[in-house]
Every structure is written in C-alpha cells, then in structure tokens.
Amino acid sequence: MNDKQKEELRNKIKTEIKSLTKQVKEMEETVDPVKPDAAIGRLSRLDTMLNQGINKSSIAQSRQRILNLEDALNRLEKDSFFGECEECGEDIPLARLLTLPESRYCVYCAEHLEE
Numbered sequence: 001m002n003d004k005q006k007e008e009l010r011n012k013i014k015t016e017i018k019s020l021t022k023q024v025k026e027m028e029e030t031v032d033p034v035k036p037d038a039a040i041g042r043l044s045r046l047d048t049m050l051n052q053g054i055n056k057s058s059i060a061q062s063r064q065r066i067l068n069l070e071d072a073l074n075r076l077e078k079d080s081f082f083g084e085c086e087e088c089g090e091d092i093p094l095a096r097l098l099t100l101p102e103s104r105y106c107v108y109c110a111e112h113l114e115e
Ligand SMILES: [Zn+2]
Pocket: 085, 086, 087, 088, 089, 090, 105, 106, 107, 108, 109, 110
C-alpha cells in the first residue's frame, strides 16, 4: 500500500469514526432516561421505551464499530503488514479496505474463515 492509499484510508476511517461518534451521541440523547415525562404523552412514552431497546443495541454496535475502526487506524499507522490478509498474506484490495477498514482478511479468506 503506498502513502497515497494510506492517506485515503486514514481519512476514510477518521470520517467514519467521527460520524459514528456523532450517531452514538444522538442515540444516547434519545435514550436518556432523565427527560421530563411531562413533555411526552403516555403513548409516545411507550414509543420511547420501544425505541430504547432498539437504540441500546444500536449504540452497543456502533461503539464496537468505533473500537474496531480505531484499532484499524492504529494498525494502519504502526503495522507495516496492514492491508495484507492475515490468513494468506495477499494484499486486501483497497476498495474492500475503504468499505470495511477493519477487515483483516481478503474476500476469499473472510468467506472461508469463521469470524
Ligand atoms: Zn486471504
């Protein structure tokens, strides 16, 4: 992977982390239980409770994704093997890395390994 590709990937990961962090923050505000009840009626409170279940797992998922991306960013900076498949050693195509920067395997190995 050359420097230009690295730079492209670095920017992509940073942008992704930023937007996910923003999403998590917004979701956390939605599930915030200290909101005054008076502002919302009984029905919408039920709605909120249902949404909270969904949002809590979304938050957990997004948080995990942020950690994975930060790990990828860290490896991109420090690991000279970054971008190579950990299974077969082939270069992971840049297009795949841009879509899924945290992927450690090429498409072939990812399909044949249980992650
Ligand atoms: Zn592979």
